[in-house]
Amino acid sequence: MRALVAPAAGAAGFVLLWWLATVLRLADPVLLPSPWETLLATREGFAQGPLLHDLVRTVLRTVQAFVIATAIGVPLGIALGARERIYRAVEFVVDFFRSTPASALFPLFLILFGVGEGTKIAVAAFGAALVILFNAAYGVINARRTRVLAARVMGAGETRILWDVLLWEALPQILVGMRAGISLALVIVVVAEMFIGSTDGLGQRVIVAQSLFESGLMYGVIFLAGAVGYLLNLSFLILEKRFVHWAGR
Template sequence: MRKWSNILYQTWYRSAAIVIFLLIWELLPRLGLVSKAYLSPPTEVIVAIQELISTGDLWVHVASSLQRSLSGLIIAITSGIVLGLILGWFKKFEAFIDPLLQLFRQISAFALFPVFILFLGIGEVSKSAIIFWAAFWPILLNTVSGVKHVDKLLIDSARSMGASQPYIFRKVIIPAAAPGIFTGIRLGGAYCITALVAAEMIGSASGLGFYILNSQEIFQIPHMYAGIILLAFLGLGLNYILALVESRFTKWKKGLVRDEAA
């Protein structure tokens, strides 16, 4: 009984802030403190989401957004991890190319959007490119940091037992750097959702970013907030999936934490 009461208390405690926020959001326009023309109550937003589901438009917009975000994110993950492992392991190469990378990473993905459009057109490729650029840098930098902070004792121990460089790289460096790599991937996932909105607001006919902007332009404010809420849930879902993948590949870390606690 105590276990269930503790679970219920924890559930309420963790959701209390969201409940309070929704109540304030509902009351502000209902009481006339904020005009409904600018802030639709959550109940009206839920009705707008239900309309999206009933018409089938929800799945069209979500599918378009998922396709664009995943295409850019997958390319960013692949290239960011590969280049990050190389830079973290080969210090001379990192010293040579790091100034150029530091210059590039200061350039906002949104500032480069006109360049992407010039070279790649206004279609899907340019949208994937801006998402890639936004997600690439946190993945790259966290991968480099993860490799650099691998415990030197682990590497020296493997070398003392006659392990080759490729073996150390595969069996020591990559697993030990995995927590840092996945931190970068989850940050990249968050950044790709942010970039997705900007990418879909230009030259798109579908996607949640397009839906938000289009609803604002035709003054369907509940639908605009519905798109924002759905985009937030899309980001939460993506982060949850990445967290599951991280837990799958870093099981050893949990065992290490338990050993240290004991």
């Protein structure tokens, strides 16, 4: 409970500042509704509108993209990290595309996959896979050499060292990459829903609400997307603390 006090206080302070801004009319009420009006509009979106469907679609796309990214990024990152010279040879390509804004790649993925569901998932999976691959490779590369040498002295082969030493040494860094990857996948999915011919999803709902001047719903959807990202990040933090308790030891 004590751990929840600081986040709750921060959230309450944010809502209070928002409410004061609306009371003092620092912005047009049409553009900046009160927290209560935003809450009512969001509740109405769930009760009478397609907001629940939009939320489910965004989460499903994010999870699909993340699963694909993990299936590609983790084994490829481990394999490259175990052969550091090969990784150094492709490091520029990985870093280049990892640093390229995903929105700049939309035209390329539209050409490859067309306008449809696959494009949103593919571009999000691509962006997340690079982050996961990068962290997995560096987790293996930075594994403690003393443990690797100890395993070799005891007669372990390269395959045994990879699975019994390097993988466990790299697991904390891999989970860090997965946590960053799922957050990035959510961001890319929401942006893709805004601009790649989508008929549902939180990103599309933000654009529709903005075009109809439904500011309360627009802010509600934005905060809803933020809440999804926060919960996904928190879930991975809990997993890290529970299952990789040896990290840093």
